[in-house]
Amino acid sequence: MIIEVNPKKLDMRMKQPIGYVFGIKPDSYLYLRAFPLCGILIEDCCQRKDGLHMEKPQMELWYTERQTPNHGITTKINKTLHHEVTDFQSLDVIETEQFGNMLVLDGMVMTTDIDEFVYHEMITHIAMNTHPNPKNVLVVGGGDGGVIREILKHPSVEKAVLAEIDGGVIEASKKYFPEIATGLFGDARVDIQVADGIKHIAENKNKYDVIMVDSTEPVGPAVGLFEKGFYEGIREALKEDGIMVAQTESPWFNRDLIRRVFADLSATFLITRLYTASIPTYPSGLWSFTIGSKKYDPLDVDVRELPLLNTKYYRPEIHKTVFELPQFVRELTVKEEK
Template identity: 75%
Template sequence: MELWYTEKQTENHGITTKITETLHSEKSEFQQIDIIQTKQFGRMLVLDGMVMTTDVDEFVYHEMIAHVALNTHPNPKKVLVVGGGDGGAIREIVKHESVEQAVLAEIDGRVIEACKTHFPNIAKELSGNPRVSVQVMDGVKHIHENKGAYDVIMVDSTEPVGPAVGLFEKGFYQGIYDALKPDGIMVAQTESPWFNRDLIKRVFRDLKSIFPITRLYTVSIPTYPSGLWSFTIASKQYDPLEVDPDTIKDLDTKYYSPELHHAVFKLPKFVQELTRD
């Protein structure tokens, strides 16, 4: 008998993939955590029925949430990841020699532990790296307790349901602004331009009302709804479009590159429209 997993991505659309076994399944205090073995994408992390990451395509998301902002800031020393319990963003952050401390604020410690066991390549920097601080706590609370502390803050959240709802609200973004240093930068995953247009428009508008520089960029992630995914970067001082590609060092990446740094901001017209008032 063939086994298939289907994520219902909208009321009218889903993605399905053949699986061989369930490696881990538990109900944590915050969400349902499942790790399944798929034929096409290797191991897959699913939270509350939504695909979060896979062995095969994880590098796209983790590289692109991290390196655009970190290469826009001229000297990032202290970096925060809100969410991101799989550890992939942290893995990419510590590739930057200037970073002295990378802090993970993840509300669900069970996600961290499950990923350490089943995704060792993604979570490899969560244990034993003196530059990494793992804090199992509410990221919103951490933001409000650390005013002016960070050079870069990354919001590596699940979809805007359940424990992640507050990570898409204007008050949270204002809290991030306050937690950043005077020349700080933030970046957040902001869902699919095909299925989440209203959310992208609202987030972009909210960030633009707080930060002087706000940009939207897109990447290709096959296991995410529609395959086209967006990130929104907001900066107090530095513009990602003004970065000289010749200054970007080789960071042993698979997706991100100096040439791509600028290219991802070239948006299709229907996506450009989401950034206009």
């Protein structure tokens, strides 16, 4: 096997020189595309001297997301279905053996066919079932459409606005994740805006009953979605009894971030609660969400009155139990003594 290394360096997102691009020589098999910030994607490719593809040899292909400097998750892949570099990030859709199609942004797994329902149900229904009558709902990020799909299961909803900064994510999701993106195909209640969520929040006051921050990890265009000023803007964009919820990363790998976000939301909202869910393709498999509420406490909900939704993970009986945290996670919500 022969590979040719191009010394030209390229970062797929920032377009700055930090990684290597590999190509293939005639009669060789292998194509590597490197994401040095987050992980490595290996794509199979064959080349003959006449430029035609030759029959692929038997070779296993694996994708690795490096989740910390010392830990990663690896899954077997069949092929890359889509690759592009948008104005904001690198975007890949890969077909995997274990999890079906997988959406990868800047080398980080965002969602998969198999386990997507956990994340989308848990970021949505806790807040939606805590508010007694959510009519106007905003999703910041969430271009895959999964949160919109779950929101539309609530009959009280009159308008669901999606503010996604990267239109490429929306289009890729429609094509490769149609079961996730069902709410993005013409429902009259849905307003899709390819727009900066931070700017949208700043331009709207006293408008929404529920706001959901379905962001990527706090890098690139998502950094501002984890800052106190953004949460203060959300408070102003919510109605007087509004609720917000945000994904807040892994209690194993992002403890400082969770502690900071919880403190910022506690300083911004009357009620703040942290809860978790198990998502196998996310770093550590344990994921957190944080609610900020102006009036309603999710722990005051009468679960006997909650509707039975068409869900796979969320059900009324766990509405409160998800707030029963392991001690090491609960400690992240306790104000530190100075």
